[in-house]
Amino acid sequence: MNDRRSFLKKSAGLAAVATGMATILPAHANTLSSTKWDEEVDLLIIGSGFTGQSVAVNANRAGIKVTVLEKMQVIGGNSAINGGWFAVPRNPIQLAQGITDDSPAELVKDQMIAARGMGNEAMLTRIAEKALPAYNMCIEAGVKFKKDFNIQVGGHNKARAIRLEAGTGGGITTKLYEAGVREGVDYRLQHKVEDFIMDGDEILGVVVRKGYRFPNEDTGHLVRIRARKGVVLASGGFARNMKLRFIVDPSLDPTLDCTNQLGATGEATLTAMNHGALPVHMNMIQTGHWGSPDEGGFGWSNALLSIGWHKGIAVNPTTGKRIMDERADRLTCSAAIMACRHKDGSPAYPLVFFNKNDHLGDDRVTRAVRDEMAWEMESLEQLADKFNVPLKQLRSTVEEWNQYVINQKDPDFNRKMDSAVKLEGPFVVSRVWPKVHYCMGGLKTDLDGRVINSSTLAPMKKLYAAGEVTGGVHGHARLSSCACLEGLAMGFIIPNTIKADA
Template sequence: MHNRRNFLKLSAGAAIGGMAAALPSTSLAKECQAIKWDESHDVIIVGSGFAGLSAALNTKRQGIKSVLVLEKMQVIGGNSAINGGWLAIPKNPIQLAQGIEDDSPEELVKDQIISGRGMQNETALRQIANRALDAYELCIGTGVKFRDGFNIQVGGHNKARAIRTQHGSGGDITTKLYEAGVREGVEYRLQHYIEDFIMDGQEIVGVKVRKNYRFPDITTGSTIYIRANKAVILANGGFARNMKLREMVDPSLDPTLDCTNALGATGEVTLTAMAHGALPVHMNLIQTGHWGSPDEGGFGWSNALLSIGWHQGAAISVLNGKRFMDERADRKTCSEAIMKNRYPDNSPAYPVVLFNYEKYKDDDRVVRALRDKMAWKLDSLDEIASKFNIPAAELKRSINEYNGHVNARKDPLFNRKMDTAEVLTGPFVVSRIWPKVHYCMGGLKTDLAARVIDGRSMSPIKKLYAIGEVTGGIHGEARLSSTSCLECLAMGIVVSETIKSDAQA
């Protein structure tokens, strides 16, 4: 629909593709002709991953009439659709059925405080953890299926609380949330790229959008203006695919590292928010996933395969045939240990992870990995040594020592928890590992209710909200596995409550 003309100013976000947009300064503002609104909606949500889909559905359920989701790519789901489908839920039904009754939201927060290394927002983490069962019920209520009886302890967690979707993919969740949104009246549009925010002082009133955009060509499509009556929610994810921005905020990050993210994870909307005054935090904290494989591109299957390898197997350096880390530590600890494995010319000396084949030969994670040739079935330690040029005698000594630690249920070398470790006898499943850039801990600063903070006034930008990976300062220096999905789903609930409350104020 067309609304009356509104005489407003377009600001620096119009230069969204340039790095100048990273500088939140009103001095970049420039005037534009009068804006004629092409249409109007109560709530506009930018991004269609876990956070955006949760926010859309829950906002609709709060009684908001018109909810519009804008996705710049050609498919719904973003990074969420290709992630591993892990969800950390204290007190989940599978956990309780396993007899684990001493877990709680507070136990999860304790683990996150350790991984955050003093830079986490403890209050925000506690809020998310306390909404974990709400996030789980949201999934169940929309038809998401989780693996029967599957609840394990993943890296950095002190309890088994990680459940996984039926097909081991976040797409199991994004599909169901999307379908529920369609049924309940949410409108979704693909190939809609946010060119700029339309501001009235310290209030967002709409967005300038390029519809029919074809990534990555910014000249495609045509411009429309959409008014937001009650809220704009940013759920556009991180910027791990933006190599120029990555290099600027963290020059120490190895630029040769592969990335698990979808190609659209480039962060332009984040930069636009910053150009309009939104306060950025922790932008230099970019996490690598220690389960990456150099033998496949992108996210791949290695994450799934190593959910066996980290628990039942061992990681070995090809340089000396020795173990070199606690395989069940958090992502940052493991990634740093893995990347120390280098040849004299500083090129990667990809370590290997091995576990027994027979027990897992019919497991879909193993079947897929062997099929796709990112793992190998090898019958003996001599075969492993020969294939990967590992000192055979030292490899045998290390595995013999490891087996002793398994039997003793104690790891004096790295203090790994050995409750799931198995004696390695062969034949073996063997894969190579090398971290991949995975998650941005930095982003826009928000209050606990998801309101975006203006760095000039240190108060919320009216009607502008952000949830999920686009936000920063929550996890601190490292994020624990299986907590991103939880955060996105839970904050989608929180932001819907905030918008209803703010609209009534």
């Protein structure tokens, strides 16, 4: 007997508010005994980002026949538009740079500091230990990383972040998709999961809206697909679901822009919850401190600020003073940035600037200036005039900073100074303001990726999840370059779990 009716009578009302729909349950809900399957497959993967692609490729190579369902009209989800950063301890570029004292344990140590007591050290360790296999999988698939590029990014104590040549995560998702197609993975676009079909706490299959055209809920038609070996949720977060965001974190500024693609609305997460999956840390929603108010969505600011945080400084335009350790983690930096306000409470967008002549021809600068989310300023006088910054204090701030560089010590914020340089015009200047970026909360899983049942606190049968759809991994703050790592690494773990369960 399908067990969803009794549970959903209690929870459908709340879920309806959270999703902005009349109800989370489609009108086609029926008993298990009357279910007529339109199709049967081995393994269903919901979502085609880093996690979905990695699980698909590795499961297929393990002899599991894979079908990937993507609700949007293109492959890749948020992963395709992310900044293309990938944390890999002991990667070849890092070793060539002479950095030989890094390890997965060092990465986890940094992550646990950022997590502020709420991270899952065992899970982070399992993920970090798969970093090199994930990197090698990408190389074998033809993924291109920037030549000789490996840097230290916010919250990390070592330079271990490599970056895609393409500048976005699409450099990975397209190549893994091509590898999957070559090797027999069945990809299906415009397939939106409407409901699960359960037998107790075992998932048997899904109800799918085939031919769905986002965001029109009336498009396509319903089919029921049985998944003999299970269902993997790799459907991402819910940062674009404004009603759900407000329910779980009413303190989050609703005016903040979002870096996510429009389909990041979390229906699969809510559907799993309706069937008893345990959610954790749902109110932990991360903002990207590198966001620009001068461009929509993800944009180029992430790439430009990979220079600014290392080579420049961030100042409050109302005071002309520095506001933070520019190399701190996202939570620390976002809080410092959003504290910059005019007297009426409106944002006083902090200014980040660095030396133009040190980065001539750098495509990160060229694109940002071209798209008018950064400006070239010949002097501090021109900068102060354009952005209405107190010139006397701005000069004093730069003079103090240049002395900090000489002394290799920052008495204001205790910033690590190894990448800092003296500031001398002309400058590249951009404005920053955080954007909603990543949901640390989601479905709780065990270390092998099995979704946990909220009633029994034991794993549900044949239901797996990984990536941003899960919660309880990163705690209060996920470090930059670790979303790519997590998704790709879990793609090695979950296929082994499925084989063991089978």
